[in-house]
Amino acid sequence: MIETKSALGIDSYYLKEVMDNSYDSIFVTDAQGNIIMANSTSERLLNLPASEMVGKNIRELIEKGYWNKSIALEAIEKRTTVTGVIKTKAGVNLMCTSRPLFDANGTMTMVISNSRDEDTLVKLAQTLDKERELVQRYKDEVQYLRSQGLKNRHLVAESPAMKNLLLKANAVGPTDSSVLLYGESGTGKEILAKYIHSISHRSREAFITVNCSAIPENLIEAELFGYEKGSFTGADTKGKPGLFELADKGTIFLDEIGEMPLILQAKLLRVLENGDVRRIGGTTSRKVDFRLVCATNRDLKIMVADRTFREDLFYRINVVPLRLTPLRERSEDILAISKIFLEELNRKYSYDKVFADETLRGFLNYSWPGNVRELRNLIERLVITTVGHVIDYQVEEITNSPRNLRVNTTQKQSREDKGNETFCISVSSKAPLKKIMDYIEKEYIKNILEECHGCVSEAARILCMDRSAIYRKVHVVNLRDQEFN
Template sequence: MVSENPNFNPQKAISTEFNKTVGQHFLQQIIDNSYDSMFVTDNLGNVLLANKGTGKFMGLTTGELVGKNVKDFVKNGVYDWSPTMQAIKTRSIVSGIVRNNQGEQQVVTSKPLMDEFNDIVMVITNARDTDVVNQYIEALEKERTTAHIYKTAVKYLSDTDGGNKEIVAESKQMRQIIRTSNFIAKTDSTVMLLGETGTGKEVMARHIHRNSHRSKEPFIPVNCAAIPHELLESEFFGYVRGAFSGANPQGKPGLFEIANNGTLFLDEIAELPLSMQSKMLRVLESGEAKRLGDTSAYRANVRFIAATNRDLKTMINQKLFRSDLYYRLNVIPINLPPLKERPEDILALANKFLEDLNRKYALQKILSKTATQALYNYNWPGNVRELRNVIERLFITSVGDLLNFQEDFFINSISRSDPPTEKYPPEKNKFYEGTLKEVIKAVEEGYINQVLTECSGRVGEAAKKLGIHRSILYRKKNNK
């Protein structure tokens, strides 16, 4: 039959029909290869197109789906309700969970497509297994939790006195301790730091962490004596939202989580109550912790360093400290000697503190010989912490560049009740040893100190009297 249309092109008509067939074929391939379940209906809910995922969920072939109405699927119990019909009824996007007759669930979304007259032409529905969606939600929640942990860690660390603290050691004792700690740092063994208050236990803990394979991870210092007993468990373990009244609505990561892969420094460990000691022991033994209100535990990959100035063995006998926790913590004990037992470190530490203060305030203050001698003669019951405080107090209150105790108002704070045994004798009684170069240097230092004392710490005047420039005098003092 020949068309009466003069513009009719039989070849073009055949080509158009072919392209339509091929196009539909590719469209079917596209939706069949979609990971999601997908089907298309008209404005009455009759299925026009469906992929294999939809058929699998409904227990029907695509041939059994096409041409059927979604109302019949609900009526016959194929699934419990139809987001497609709801989208047609409300003329809007509808989402929800649909359950099939096998109890399987999918998250389904139906979207109506409108023509230029705002009439529904068709409805596109896609769905995805709830297990997959739950995996996404779980992954997102994990990322959100991790981000919250990092945020909490940053806030926690910003509230602590991290500082760039370095170990200063001139004494034989401390040098041996540092050599031992450098070896220990390469392991994950638990360390117990023992020593009087102010001997630098936290500084040593930081040194161990800084030289370990965990150095790029958090170092979290915790003063166990500073946390109220009723808050200890929530601080260490954290809690989920709604765990108790007054809790952070987002929940809170515990110290074990914040320090994950890093080091947790438990200072004043002897102050933990017995109830918390048992919980701490469980974490040390199992490597797992659980937030308050949570049903599942998390791995706590933490290196523990504990510290105390108390006799834990005596506390064990007094039933104040658990023996099993003690032996679990006391894997590698390090005893830090008091400052009075390592006088070689006194001047080294004093100069380090003075150097830090000079750098901070852009000054060039130095210790007088009288001040140096006084530092040696004092027994330092407060150890390194007291020495640092004395140097800072002397630095702030001194008038000139030469720090001299006689000029300071707190001279009585570093006096002994008994006559001191002079560990640093006056220069006139000094017996020189060493090479000629070393003796000349010692005599030079003694004379510089003498002139500075005579000039009441006025560096310019002392430099003029010595016949050198004041910058040279500063350099000689700082490089001694």
């Protein structure tokens, strides 16, 4: 066989190699529809050797049923590029594009046709759509996280209650179990939720926060589940993924779960049971895989009894319950948290301020109904408004401050008659019973220590307490001495 040169100076051998290594079916016809060349992919798709195609007219192959029609013949007739779908003898749909070529005089010289399995094209398009959706999901996720202004907070655990809580959190963190955080407003439920996420195997993925009480009832479903384009008036024309989708592979934190409407509770339960999310206006479901952490300041058991919270959902989310103790019950943490907040605000505003001892005593004596959130807000106000280096704050300015609470103790018996000692307690203002009992306990410990001339071992024997517990309480008592004098 004599090798010939193409118009581009390429040997016909190499030209055939190029065609045969194309993933597409390629065949070339003249202006009458006679097949000039066909590559190996054409042979595979038609189950017909090229030797039986070359030299034949396309119409002959159609008559024999190899194709149901020819896009190349349409291109010859219309003298322009034509794209369409043809079906082979084997029932395979091919997406075919035929383009006619013309010489300098406008005479058609040949038609080049490219074909590809339609199923392959559909799968490719679906893959591209998924990739685009994934990219968009990450963009939406970043935008959402930025809008939330998430900040890194540190958990403080100086008190026994918080140390015990952290032990439990460290145990459950690496698992995928659902966690339900109980606690008063401002106790740091979101901070604990972030900590649990940070020590999990999902820590590199998204952490999405949803405040169920802050989103209007008519919008919360769209926020959680997302929606397709045109699904309702005012919807984004491109549609929008829901927060469940954004949390895929990561953690979603549903704060104030007790405020979720009952109809949404049922939908949430279905998501947790089968992992499927369907957007509003959508016809297909998407698989999601997230770790659920919920929080509430309400008693969900009472809500279940009142039928304002679904019992089946309660048992589904209450796998590992963790309770955050209010700040007034863990005074050991107040000073440590105050120091952290002060250091943070000093860095933020380029200050170098410090607390006066009187201010710290005031912090210890206050009941903090707003818990850690209230403490931080107060410290920020003090840092900004205090003139000078030392923050010397009069605690009377705090509303309902227990500074007005006075516990007076008077020893009625001699030291020799310790078994019958009597203490007279007088309280000059109203306060919670637990607060009063806490003060009485600490004052009694102080008196016993005085009786024992500061010997902690002797005081521990009399009080039937551990030495460590007395040391911890003595620290608080010493700070409060001036308050009770």
